[in-house]
Amino acid sequence: MAPPHDVFADADPDPEAEKRAEYVGKLAKFLRKLHSDDVRRILLHPEPNLHFPLVIDFADFLEFDPGLANILYTNPKGFLPLFEExxxxAQNVELGVLNKIEALGNPDELKPAAVQKDFVHVRIDITGSPLEFPESSPSIGKVRVKHRGTLLTLKGTVIRSGGVKMIEGERKYQCRKCNYRFTCYPELEAGNRITLPASCPSMSSRGCQSASFQLIEDSITCHDYQEIKIQESVQLLEVGSIPRSMPVILMDDLVDIVKAGDDVILTGILSAKWSSDVKDVRCNLDPMFIANYVRRTNELKSGIDIPEEIVKEFDLFWAEYGATPLKGRNKILEGICPQIYGLFTVKLAVALTLIGGVQHVDASGTKVRGEPHMLLVGDPGTGKSQFLKFAAKLSNRSVITTGLGSTSAGLTVTAVKDGGEWMLEAGALVLADGGLCCIDEFDSMREHDRTTIHEAMEQQTISIAKAGLVTTLSTKTTVFGATNPKGQYDPNESLSVNTTLSGPLLSRFDIVLVLLDKKNKDLDEIISSHILAQNTKPDKENISDSGVKSTLLPVIKKWTLPLLRRYIHYIKQRFKPVLTKEAERAISGYYQLQRRSGTQNAARTTVRMLESLIRLAQAHARLMFRNEVTQLDAIAAILCIESSMTTSSIIDGAGNALNSNFWENPDQEYIEQEKIILGKL
Incomplete structure (x- = not known):
């Protein structure tokens, strides 16, 4: 690495050393005041040669000394070495304190010996500090030369992670003439080359002018080194923008803490390095980010905060609809794609898919997924893509792609050669880990590309053996597909024939809804008036009436997109529903009935259907704000599966999901449907 540029290089030698010592003393005081526990923990660690991170909050440092915080922001490259000193x-002082405590304590009590550690790195966390403004935390695409040398924050997704290598940190040389010893640092920007001085840097009175040096044995120190690549988040981009990426260098304790697909916040210094020499290609300076601190934000779920007032609103809402729970459920479902009229079954299916069930581990230790998958098969103009886009907005992490725009490598993982070394670059399913992957025009995908997502959908992993890289990546994601039927949909044929999708792939989808555009005069009239009403001026009197009502009642009147996002996030965190005996009986009876009669849709009536029913019933219980799966949830799950059984349905009229509408009195309708279903089972 290049020798750290000193903050006080312009001053005279003696005042410079004094100033340096004063600053180091202040910084040590700050560490002892706010991080004495961390320093003691490092001292008591049994391994002396490890690299230890010491994370400090920039907001605390700014409060402690605004002048020093300003120098840290404007010249981190020169100031961070002072922090290391x-x-x-601080370790020295704390060591003395620990020794005193040990001398006063019980001599028979065995404690680990406190040893001073040589490699302690200060990591700056700027979360929640004044540095979180656009100038110091630009998007990757807006990083410019003016940001070079200052303390920056970048947010993005890791799309590539290289292997961990060793890199030289410093070398010590000795002058052959006057025996003066000095240290040389390799330049990271120039491909880690070491440049020796033209003459001996000795400041002695003789002024040795020798240019002959020898390397001191065992003086080379090495560091762990890893290069990753981050890309700006697609959700934060403007329309039509291409996401930009940037290489990031991780060193010492930061290596191997992130993998492809992770969302990260990085603090560090923007630098540049010369591009590799290629014949007849001009050498350029490429931007490069040297990370000081890495924070994974996968667990934070893109920062959806749910205040206490919102949780109280949810409780009040369900208290109001305690007697008519299905009416309350339908009120929530009306907030999903409000621009589309009706389609109750599809809206319920979208909600259940996004909420999902509970993952459990069976006796053999195999994980059974909790994330359902959904496929919409329908005629053009039935609103499939609108549901896909809305579902992507509701999910915390989502990736939208199309069948024609995705290859098997683009969906899973690509092997990329970079600087003579093979690396893995994450595809759509890996980037959507913990979220939703929407694939439009599912039928446009090549047969070979479709088979690559089999493992990702059921086992929730992707196993790769490419270019000597053999590994398994996590894809804990929900797949939401949309496709057109092949030509005119034939109700007498099975789903496999109508969609040209293979049986194994169809069996992995929990819900397959078929939207057939049958001409219906009454329905066409209602839909046209609904669409026209959205484009006409609202009546002023109605607005004032609704305004009066909403002020009288604190209960949620309209479920907007931000409120739905918070609701789904909250119920997924809070509820882990378990099945009751009545629900078990209903699910088991329906599964056995389908196994007996499901000759035409053999691809759908597998053991996976039983797991799908359990997942959907759990999702419905969560949607209903409950921690146990009742018979009502089991029957709602059965109705969802029934809607996808276009040929062998038990319930009359459940076939076409396109005509399904919101009932006036859903609780009464449910009692009638419950009788029919339980009678059949």
Whole structure:
């Protein structure tokens, strides 16, 4: 690495050393005041040669000394080495304190010996500090030369992670003439080359002018080194923008803590390095980010905060609809794609798919997924893509792609050669880990590309053996597909024939809804008036009436997109529903009935259907704000599966999901349907 540029290089030698010592003393005081526990924990660690991170909050440092915080922001490259010196000083003082405590304590009590550690790195966390403004945390596409040398924050997704290598940190040389010893640092920007001085840097009175040096044995120190690539988040981009990426260098304790597909917040310094020499290609300076601190944000779920007032609103809402729970459920479902009239079954299916069930581990230790998958098969103009886009907005992490725009490598993982080394670059399913992957025009995908997602959908992993890289990546994602039927949909044929999708792939989808555009005069009239009403001026009197009502009642009147996002996030965190005996009986009876009669849709009536029913019933219980799966949830799951059974349905009229509408009195309708279903089972 290049020798750290000193903050005080312009001053005279003696005042410079004094100033340096003063600053190191202040920094050590800060570390002892706010991080004494961390320093003691490092001292008591049994391994002396490890690299230890010491994370400090920039907001705390700014409060402690605004002047020093300003120098840290404007010149981190020169200031961070002072922090490293301060850690040694703080360790010294704390070591003395620990020794005193040990001398006063019980001599028979065995404690780990406190040893001073040489490699302690200060990591700056700027979360929640004044540095979180656009100038110091630009998007990757807006990083410019003016940002070079300052403390920056970048947010993005890791799309590539290289292997961990060793890199030289410093070398010590000795002058052959005057025996003066000096240290040389390799330049990271120039491909880690070491440049020796033209003449001996000795400051002695003789002024040795020798240019002959020898390397001191065992003086080379090495560091762990890893290069990753981050890409700006697609959700934050403007329309039509291409996501930009940037290489990031991780060193010492930061290596191997992130993998492809992780969302990260990085603090560090923007630098540049010369591009590799290629014949007849001009050498350029490429931007490069040297990370000081890495924070994974996968667990934070893109920062959806749910205040206490919102949770109280949810409780009040369900208290109001305690007697008519299905009416309350339908009120929530009306907030999904409000621009589309009706389609109750599809809206319920979208909600259940996004909420999902509970993952469990069976006796053999195999994980059974909790994320349902959904496929919409329908005629043109039935609103499939609109549901896909809305579902992507509701999910915390989502990736939208189309069948024609996706290859098997683009969906799973690509092997990329970079600087003579093979690396893995994450595809759509890996980037959507923990979220939703929407694939429009599912039928346009090549047969070979479709088979690559079999493992990702059921086992929720992707196993790769490409270019000597053999590994398994996590794809804990929900797949939401949309496709057109092949030509005119034939109700007498099975789903496999109508969609040209293979049986194994169809069996992996929990819900397959078929939307057939049958001409219906009354329905066409209602739909046209609904669409026209959205484009006409609203009546002023109605607005004032609704305004009065909403002020009288604190209960949620309209479920907007942000409120739905919070609701789904909250119920997924809070509820882990378990099945009751009545629900078990209903699910088991329906599964056995389908096994007996499901000759035409053999691809759908597998054991996977039983697991799908359990997942959907759990999702419905969560949607209903409950922690146990009742018979009502089991029957709602059965109705969802029934709607996808276009040929062998038990319930009359459940076939076409396109004509399904919101009932006036859903609780009364449910009682009638419950009798029919239980009678059949």
């Amino acid at each position: 301060a850690t040694q000083l």
